[in-house]
Amino acid sequence: MYGRILVPIDGSAGSSRGLDAAIDIARSTHGLLRLVHVLDDLSLPRRLADTDTWLDALRHGGQQILEAARTAAEARGIRADAVLYGDLTTPxxxxxxxxxxxxxxxxxxxxxxxxxxxxxxxIGSDAERILRSSTIPVVLVPAPTKRTGDERISTRTKAVAPALLIGQKYRRQMDA
Structure with a gap:
């Protein structure tokens, strides 16, 4: 159950928090992560959209984001692969x-x-579109808060386990 977990990442604190949650879920399900970074036309000013050097720099930055996320997952014992959508044409x-x-x-x-x-x-419209259009379960992890480290760890651990159980129950109902 949930052996193949897709994780969109953009290098932000919010996506890092999503990656952490995905790693926790993958650890409990012995799952594999697919990390995805998408360059879209909002990634650079319109007047620079045709500049090959700028686009190459964005792609390089995207690869660095993916590699850092893969390294973080693998450091915690989770297998991960990565995909970069770098053509600026795919929303x-x-x-x-x-x-x-x-x-x-x-x-x-x-x-x-x-x-x-x-x-x-x-920004919220992308998350909403994914939530509304997905044919598989989606976990939306909230942005970081200003709580202390211990409070964040405690809260996240308490929230992920019940959410995973609810998701597994929902998946069984959908498969039945």
Whole structure:
């Protein structure tokens, strides 16, 4: 159950928190992670979109983000592979849906940026689209808070286990 976990990452604190949760889930299910980084047309100013050097730099940065995430997962004993969507033509939610279908993933773990107001409209809409369009379970991990380290660890550990059980129950109902 949940042996193939798709994890969109962008290098933000929110996606790092999503990666941590995905690693915890993979550890309990003996799962494999597929890390995905998507360059979209919001990754660079429109006037620079045709600049090969700038695009190469973005792709290189995306590869570094993926490698850091893979290293973090493997350091905790979790196998992970990585995919970069670097053509700027595939919207984030479409890339995630395609990768989830083609791999095929059994769960998507998505870190939230935790933005509010105007920023939430643009960034939050991707998470909402993924949640609404996914045919597999999605775990949305909230953005980091300003609590102490011990409180964060305690809260996350307490939240992941029940959420995983609920997800497994839901999956059994869907498979029946």
């Amino acid at each position: 984030l939610c479409e890339a995630i849906a395609t990768e989830a279908r083609m791999w095929p993933a059994e769960l998507i773990v998505l870190g939230s940026h935790g933005r509010r107001g105007g920023g939430r409209v643009m």
